Amino acid sequence: MKKIINAPADVVTDALRGMAAAHPDRLRVHLEPDFVTRVDAPVSDKVAVVSGGGSGHEPLHVGFVGSGMLDAAVPGAVFTSPTPDAVQAAVREVDGGAGTLLVVKNYTGDVLNFETAAELAEAEDIGVRTVVVQDDVAVRDSTNTAGRRGVGGTVLLEKIVGAAAARGHDLASCHEIAERVSAGVRSMGMALTAPTVPHVGEPSFELADYEMEIGVGIHAEPGRERVELESADRIVRRLLEPILEDLPFREGDEVLLFTNSMGGTPPTELYLAHGVAERFLAERGVRVTRRLVGPYITSLEMQGMSFTLLKLDDELRQLWDAPVSTPALTW
Amino acid sequence: MKKIINAPADVVTDALRGMAAAHPDRLRVHLEPDFVTRVDAPVSDKVAVVSGGGSGHEPLHVGFVGSGMLDAAVPGAVFTSPTPDAVQAAVREVDGGAGTLLVVKNYTGDVLNFETAAELAEAEDIGVRTVVVQDDVAVRDSTNTAGRRGVGGTVLLEKIVGAAAARGHDLASCHEIAERVSAGVRSMGMALTAPTVPHVGEPSFELADYEMEIGVGIHAEPGRERVELESADRIVRRLLEPILEDLPFREGDEVLLFTNSMGGTPPTELYLAHGVAERFLAERGVRVTRRLVGPYITSLEMQGMSFTLLKLDDELRQLWDAPVSTPALTW
Structure with missing residues (x-):
């Protein structure tokens, strides 16, 4: 295992210390339990x-804490759900009297632990609503998931609902907007290499020099199929066609196209794939009016990428365009 | 070779098409010759x-085009200098009547081709000054370099001199500020893995599973030594001690600490190393008052990192803090 770390068991805490610095x-970085809040939390009446x-999966979620996005992020161990008490502590720290929206990716452990945390918070008279993101069209009922996995759509949802909260929408309205994003977002990814979890020390799967995994999950869960390496043109088609079939995104639809690196894929390859995807969608009459390109939801050092498509309406577009200021996303 | 590309010879052009989209x-992306300008160039009297x-090395330089930083970036083929005519075309496109500052990393081909471009521009009555960045303390006279290599300091210099130009400093003043940054900045890097140049198809060097390269260049040039993998604590010390010995940065100095990923090193490891570096510097009385952490000058998919330290004064700090809006750096 080649990593720049000290003790593998301390990786998350050590990285949080670095984020604090x-x-x-x-x-503001809290340790034991571990969570990160914006420095001015709680924001009253928001x-x-x-x-x-x-x-x-960094920058998800800790890199998205800041004005216009998340009030708090609760990181578990690598590829492991955070505990309910850590989530509860974060909610207690940031609740400004207007309630809390929990954004949860659809993995069994996450769903259970956030559910317990919501109950604990409600027992303290904090209003809580939850949205569960399940946007990965690749497979159903994967490792650690009942139903679809939550992946790239989470980034877009956190930005948009963060903007809604900043604009003063109440909890019910924020929840409605989050559900609308969730209903209109679809993703699919692929991998060229496997990540190595620090406390495991071995790659999460074996992939031959000539192979790629289509439909991979962000914890290196198996995808739809393992095939021979192909051109970028064919890879893009393999990811976008299932997305277009699923929702479906139709001619004339206005969409946000999010081209994501799984961590180890460099900007040249990612922009190249993004360009191919824009042409693919233009040929089908799908109008890309907003874009995000970069490593925003990753799987450690895994090489690979994913696409996420989100149907936009006027309100979602305006919320996307609203100012955001976080370590990983700012405009 | 595992990459998301079409024809290896077309990688740069295909990626530029994606950036344009x-x-x-x-x-604004120009092809044949290839260069990227800010959409509102030229800016009069700037x-x-x-x-x-x-x-x-993306995002360097193309990702730094925008207000408050670069007016144009000229990408050559992978790890290959851009041609003089491409640089000349870019200068012609963005010169707003107040002259042009060329920022060049110290590699023989770059220095020669930018020199020729400067002469061509001057023949067209465009005032040109050049700053050559040579901040890598690892080695002298490396592959393709006479003297020291230009690395991470380039990112900081482009941000600071971009802010000076945006504030209305004239060409002589911008050049003086650039030289001051160049004089006060030092870097050193390391690698865990080698990058693969698309048109070569093989890793740029061989490194055993238990080895790392200390002092590596951003084109995978050899460093000072190849040693067994160590803890993050020891790696940080191996990079920062030569930097502190070289300038030297002294107790009480105010510095900017830039912790850079070479591309394949994920945020957890990078933040972890950043935290170790902040403690190391604090113990020596060096005051870190500004930070940059992320993959800003990379070597394709190479895993590894570098540190850059820049001595700050009031003017440099204010220019660093000034607004910037580019694809890769915004505040």
Whole structure:
């Protein structure tokens, strides 16, 4: 295992210490239990938006804490759900009296632990609503998931609902907007290489030099099929066709196209794939009016990428365009 | 070779097409010769800041085009200098009547080709000054370099001099500020894995499973030594001690600490190393007051990292803090 770390068991805490040092003006980092809040939390009378999940997908979620996005993020161990008490502590810290929206990716452990945390918070008279993101069209009922996995759509949802909360929408309205994003977003990914979880020390799967995994999950869960490496043109088609078939995105639809690196894929390859995808969608009459290109939901050092398509309406587009200021996303 | 590409010879052009599609509101992408300008170039009566170099280090330089940073970037083929005519075409496109500052990393091909481009531009009555960045303390006279290599300091210099130009400093003043940054900045990097150049198809060097390269260059040039993999604590010390010995940065100095991923190193490891570096510097009384953490000058998919330290004074700090809006750096 080749990593720049000290003790494998301390990776998440050590990285959080580094985040605290790097962003003293933006973030407050809490340890034991581990969570990150915006430095000015709680914001009075604003709905708090809280997310979390296993570490190893950075910048998701800790890099998205800040004005216009998340009030708090709760990182578990690598690829492991955060505990209910950590989520509860984060909710308690950031609730500003207008309630809290929990953004949860659909993995069994995450769903259970956030559910318990919601009950604990409600027992303290904090209003809580939850949205579960399940946008991965690749497979159903994967490793650690009943139903579809939550992947790239989570990034877009956190940005949009964060903007809604910043604009003063109440908890019911934030929840409605989050459900609308969830209903209109679909993703699919692929991998060229496997990630290595620090406390495991071995790659999460074996892939031959000439192979790629189509439909891979962000925890290196198996996808739809393992095939020989192909051109970028064919890879893009393999990812976008199932997305278009699923929702479906139709001619004339206005969409946001999110081209995501799984971590190890460099910008040249990612922009190249993004260009291919824009042409593919233009040929089908799908209008891409907003874009996000970069490593925003990753799987440690895994090489690979994913596409996410989100149907936009006027309100969602305006919320996407609204200002955001976080370590990983700012405009 | 595992990459998401079509023909290896077309990688740079294909990626530029993707950048054009991704950032239509910010960038104008020119092909044959290839260069990228801010969409509103030329900006009248502002010094234009132009940089460039071989591709494969993204976001440097193309991702730094925008207000408050570069007016144009000229990407060559992967790890290959851009041609003088491409640089000349970019300068012609962005010069707003106040002259152009060329930011060049110290590699023999880059220095020669930018020199020729400067002469061509001057023949057209465009005022040109050049700063050559040579901040890598690892080695002298490396592959393709006479003297020290230009690495991470380039990112900081482009941000700071871009801000000076945006504030209305004239060409002589921008050049003086650039030279001051160059004089006060030092870097050193390391690698865990080798990158693979698309048109070569094989890793740029061989490194055993238990080895790392200390002092590596951003084109995978050899460093100071190849040693067994160590803890993050020891790696950080191996990079920072030569930097502190070289300038030297002294107790009480105010510095910017830039912790850079070479591409394949994920945020957890990078933040972890950043945290170790902040403690190391604090113990020596060096005051870190500004930070940058992320993959900003990379070597394709290479796993590894580098540190850059820049001495700050009031003016440099204010220019660093000034607004910037580019695809890869915004605040």
